[in-house]
Amino acid sequence: MASFEQTFKNIDDLLFKDSGADSEIDYIEQTSWILFLKYLDSFDQNRADEAILEGQEHQPIFEPKYQWEQLREFQKVLDAEESDIYDILSYVAYNTDMLNRRDRVAKAKQQVLDLEPAYQEFLDFVMQQYISKGVEELDDTRLKSFLELKYSSIHDAKPVLGDLNMVRQRFIDFQQYLYN
Numbered sequence: 001m002a003s004f005e006q007t008f009k010n011i012d013d014l015l016f017k018d019s020g021a022d023s024e025i026d027y028i029e030q031t032s033w034i035l036f037l038k039y040l041d042s043f044d045q046n047r048a049d050e051a052i053l054e055g056q057e058h059q060p061i062f063e064p065k066y067q068w069e070q071l072r073e074f075q076k077v078l079d080a081e082e083s084d085i086y087d088i089l090s091y092v093a094y095n096t097d098m099l100n101r102r103d104r105v106a107k108a109k110q111q112v113l114d115l116e117p118a119y120q121e122f123l124d125f126v127m128q129q130y131i132s133k134g135v136e137e138l139d140d141t142r143l144k145s146f147l148e149l150k151y152s153s154i155h156d157a158k159p160v161l162g163d164l165n166m167v168r169q170r171f172i173d174f175q176q177y178l179y180n
Contacts, residue, residue, distance in 0.1 A: 037066075037067075037068055037071075038068055040061055040062070040068075041067055041068035041069070043061075044060055044061045044062070044067075047061075048060070071085050071088065071089075072085075074088060075088055078091070078098070080098050080100075082100040082101055082102065082131075083098045083099060083100050083101065084101065084104075084134065084135045085135070086135070086179075087099055101130060101131045101134070102131050104178050104179075105127045105130065105131060105178065107177075108174065108177035108178045108180075109127075109177075111177045111180070112174060112177055118160050118161055119161060119167070119170065122146075122150060122157075122160075122161060122167070123170075123171075123174060125146065125149075125150050126146050126171065129142075129146065138175055138178075140168060140171060140172055143167070143168055143171050147161075147164075147167075
């Protein structure tokens, strides 16, 4: 499953299952807005960088109070910097409990008990990155960096973990337990 599809599924699961929403209609607008806002924030940041390089003035797409960074500030106000943005929005929209990333990982690990020791060690390493840095670490494009950081090279990771396509699939599959 592509990174975008997995991200959407994770958001979908969180907002629908964890929120107690009665139907998809209750959360589709919020899901769409989250993805759209994040996309526009990245797009606008690229435009701002280009303007700086070209010596031009940049006019942001949104007023600062509506930008992605405001969600990060909202995290600080709620003293929830160790929670995902999705938890913050679910808390605000549906009055759900906010889980911090450490608790989210502990809850997910209880559902997956039969991993080989080598893969469990790698998963623990990746989850520590997620706990300390946030949901962006779950993007499957980060997998190569994690393998290189943990094992020095992908070549060195293969004898320890086995088939790298299976490692990637497990990396993606485990994320469903984070948001269930």
